[in-house]
Amino acid sequence: MFDLFTFLPRAVVQGIPLLLGSTGETLTEKSGNLNLGIPGIMYVGAISGVIGSFFYEQSTAAGGFRPLPAILIPVLCCLVGSLLMGLLYCFLTVTLRANQNVTGLALTTFGVGFGNFIGGSLIKLSGSELPSIILTATSNAFRTSFPFAEKLGVIGKLFFSYGFLAYLAVIIALVCSYVLNRTRTGLHLRAVGESPNTADAAGIDVGRYKYAATCLGSMVAGLGGLYYVMDYASGMWSNNAFGDRGWLAIALVIFTVWRPNIGVLASFLFGGLYIVHMYIPSGMNLAVKELYKMAPYVITIIVLVLTSMRNRRENQPPASLGLPYFREER
Amino acid sequence: MNKNQRSPLFHIAKRGALSWYGAWAIRGGAVLLALICCGVITSLVTGEDPLAVYKAIFEGSFGSSRKIWVLLQNIAMLLCVSLAVTPAFRMRCWNLGAEGQALIGALASAACMILLADKLPSWAIILCMTVTSILAGAVWAGIPAFFKARFNTNETLFTLMMNYVATQLVSYYCVVWESPKGSGQIGIINPNSHLGWFPQIGSYKYLLNILIVAAVCVAMYVYLNYSKHGYEIAVVGESERTARYVGIKVDRVIVRTMLLSGAVCGLAGLLLVGSTNHTLTPTLVEGRGFTAVMVSWLAKFNPIWMILTSFLLVFLGRGAGEIATNFGLNSSFGDILTGVILFFIIGSEFFINYEIHFRKSGEGEG
Numbered sequence: 001m002f003d004l005f006t007f008l009p010r011a012v013v014q015g016i017p018l019l020l021g022s023t024g025e026t027l028t029e030k031s032g033n034l035n036l037g038i039p040g041i042m043y044v045g046a047i048s049g050v051i052g053s054f055f056y057e058q059s060t061a062a063g064g065f066r067p068l069p070a071i072l073i074p075v076l077c078c079l080v081g082s083l084l085m086g087l088l089y090c091f092l093t094v095t096l097r098a099n100q101n102v103t104g105l106a107l108t109t110f111g112v113g114f115g116n117f118i119g120g121s122l123i124k125l126s127g128s129e130l131p132s133i134i135l136t137a138t139s140n141a142f143r144t145s146f147p148f149a150e151k152l153g154v155i156g157k158l159f160f161s162y163g164f165l166a167y168l169a170v171i172i173a174l175v176c177s178y179v180l181n182r183t184r185t186g187l188h189l190r191a192v193g194e195s196p197n198t199a200d201a202a203g204i205d206v207g208r209y210k211y212a213a214t215c216l217g218s219m220v221a222g223l224g225g226l227y228y229v230m231d232y233a234s235g236m237w238s239n240n241a242f243g244d245r246g247w248l249a250i251a252l253v254i255f256t257v258w259r260p261n262i263g264v265l266a267s268f269l270f271g272g273l274y275i276v277h278m279y280i281p282s283g284m285n286l287a288v289k290e291l292y293k294m295a296p297y298v299i300t301i302i303v304l305v306l307t308s309m310r311n312r313r314e315n316q317p318p319a320s321l322g323l324p325y326f327r328e329e330r
Numbered sequence: 331m332n333k334n335q336r337s338p339l340f341h342i343a344k345r346g347a348l349s350w351y352g353a354w355a356i357r358g359g360a361v362l363l364a365l366i367c368c369g370v371i372t373s374l375v376t377g378e379d380p381l382a383v384y385k386a387i388f389e390g391s392f393g394s395s396r397k398i399w400v401l402l403q404n405i406a407m408l409l410c411v412s413l414a415v416t417p418a419f420r421m422r423c424w425n426l427g428a429e430g431q432a433l434i435g436a437l438a439s440a441a442c443m444i445l446l447a448d449k450l451p452s453w454a455i456i457l458c459m460t461v462t463s464i465l466a467g468a469v470w471a472g473i474p475a476f477f478k479a480r481f482n483t484n485e486t487l488f489t490l491m492m493n494y495v496a497t498q499l500v501s502y503y504c505v506v507w508e509s510p511k512g513s514g515q516i517g518i519i520n521p522n523s524h525l526g527w528f529p530q531i532g533s534y535k536y537l538l539n540i541l542i543v544a545a546v547c548v549a550m551y552v553y554l555n556y557s558k559h560g561y562e563i564a565v566v567g568e569s570e571r572t573a574r575y576v577g578i579k580v581d582r583v584i585v586r587t588m589l590l591s592g593a594v595c596g597l598a599g600l601l602l603v604g605s606t607n608h609t610l611t612p613t614l615v616e617g618r619g620f621t622a623v624m625v626s627w628l629a630k631f632n633p634i635w636m637i638l639t640s641f642l643l644v645f646l647g648r649g650a651g652e653i654a655t656n657f658g659l660n661s662s663f664g665d666i667l668t669g670v671i672l673f674f675i676i677g678s679e680f681f682i683n684y685e686i687h688f689r690k691s692g693e694g695e696g
Contacts, residue, residue: 034486036426036490088673092673092676092677096676096677096679096680097680097683097684098676098677098679098680099627099676099679101424101426101486101623102623102624102627102672102676103676105426105620105623105624106624106669106672106673106676107669108620109617109620109621109665109668109669109672110665110666110668110669110670110672110673111669112662112665113662113663113664113665113666113668113669114662114665114666114669115662116660116662116665117659117660117662117663117665117666120660120662121659121660239660239662244494247490247494250487250490251487251491254484254487286505286514287502287503287505287506288502290498290501290502290504290505291498291499291502293498293501294494294495294498294499297491297492297494297495297498298495300491301488301491301492301495304483304484304487304488304491305477305481305483305488308477308481308482308483308484309481309483311481317484317487321484322424322486326342326344328342328343328344329344
């Protein structure tokens with residue numbers, strides 16, 4: 001039996017990391033940087049948060065665990081970790097004008113390796129039998145939801161049963177959308193992504209905008225990794241569990257045609273598609289489940305093709321996406 | 331004149347042309363710096379003597395004759411995928427789908443091995459495998475190419491997504507053809523009859539692969555540098571408008587080049603299944619499709635230099651793996667070291683393409 005009311009909240013929870021990742025990547029791509037390092041950055045964001053809360057839990061093992069620092073420390077660590085990755089990407093692609101695809105892929109290799117290495121080392125440090133780190137206390141702090149959620153029945157479960165990061169993710173996406181489309185800063189940023197030459201001629205500091213957008217984008221994406229570990233996975237880090245969600249976040253950017261506000265609902269749709277194979281009764285035929293997992297990617301491809309076929313100007317990728325900018329180049 | 335006007339500390343200008351040895355000196359310097367950096371990191375993490383670290387890196391590749399063969403085999407496979415993406419890259423068409431194209435080629439050849447066993451003799455199966463896998467790879471690259479040529483669909487994102495469609499398709503067939511039942515894996519295909527297994531040359535298991543890839547490498551070099559097609563690719567890559575103006579049919583060049591790119595990827599998949607692994611898993615290609623992007627780019631899309639760059643990456647990867655096992659680190663440590671080395675090499679390209687002019691003293695004071 002397909003139970004919609006257990007499925008939908010799971011889809012939302014599954015979609016939040018994708019929403020954060022894709023909001024970050026949209027911000028980055030609007031500045032003309034195609035950051036394929038997002039999967040790596042999300043890993044680093046997640047593991048940085050895990051490092052922070054691991055040591056906080058260790059130091060308070062004797063008592064004195066308080067929820068506020070338990071939330072602030074991992075969030076701060078996560079932001080710093082993903083910021084450093086964003087800075088590295090910017091330094092290589094903006095300052096040194098390296099190829100963005102190559103840099104991004106290297107960043108992903110590095111980030112995933114870093115996450116798994118630190119994760120493995122922490123597992124060794126904690127001396128646990130299982131190949132994972134479990135941070136239950138921190139996770140409980142992250143998962144605290146509205147106290148009245150339980151009383152409201154179905155509505156409470158659908159709308160109020162999530163941890164604070166989920167609401168933050170939606171707010172970030174909406175704010176992003178507003179800033180991009182309704183403010184001068186957003187206009188400048190889009191100008192940088194569409195035509196850096198024109199933007200430069202108009203007196204916009206192209207390099208600064210690219211740095212700012214990419215670093216902010218990395219930090220937002222990093223939070224997606226943190227949400228995955230602390231909320232979705234109940235504070236359990238095991239190597240490679242994050243899977244291909246980073247690439248799915250990049251797919252989501254295309255799916256939403258570079259609009260974070262569409263991303264809010266689209267990410268829940270993707271989240272649902274990602275787990276729908278667990279809810280569809282397929283009997284003994286396990287193979288079909290693998291085909292369901294293909295759905296998000298196939299749909300993204302269809303959207304990509306359709307937007308390019310219709311060729312509406314507002315639905316196109318930023319015109320200079322993936323190209324380095326050098327003022328003296330003709 | 332404005333007396334307060336000051337010129338910046340330095341300014342950056344594009345280099346005209348750097349001699350090839352100058353460029354490789356810079357790259358070599360970057361690799362050296364990267365190795366020093368890696369040694370320092372490893373020493374800090376393990377507390378071992380840096381020299382022991384370098385010894386381990388070297389032994390990871392050259393420690394025994396078996397390791398040398400594995401090294402050569404890995405270089406050959408990485409080189410094959412890198413050769414495949416190169417024509418597309420020369421055209422500035424970012425084919426990031428090599429992973430999926432190789433995987434789909436592998437799927438096609440595994441399908442032939444499984445479905446045609448006991449129906450055809452081994453040589454006929456090998457023939458079928460070759461044809462289907464090359465076709466499958468070409469089709470997988472041809473789909474994005476068609477849309478790129480027709481509607482200017484972004485090929486970077488399209489090919490990237492195709493990777494995951496291919497991965498899931500392989501996962502699907504892994505369950506369909508699972509053996510033994512319930513394991514969710516395809517074990518070694520035709521383990522007793524060896525139907526569809528490529529012949530071994532003497533006692534060298536990997537020699538055939540290496541020879542085939544070497545031939546592809548030379549052929550690709552000739553194709554790109556001395557054929558009309560290669561010239562057209564170069565013109566399209568430099569400027570699509572120029573190409574159109576001189577009468578090159580850009581759409582056709584894009585589709586043709588991507589088909590070729592996919593076909594060579596399919597060949598890589600064929601070699602992986604038919605000659606090396608004799609099995610199919612969703613992770614068969616091991617991320618080579620992405621590493622190939624870096625190999626090709628580092629060699630400036632030159633097939634001969636690619637031998638060197640793929641050697642470098644495989645050597646470092648295996649060395650890092652050896653460090654990880656020797657010093658009891660987790661195997662992901664290798665990825666970190668590879669990442670660090672790549673950052674250095676990527677950064678070094680700047681100093682090859684641009685030069686920095688520092689402000690001369692006295693100048694700029696107004």
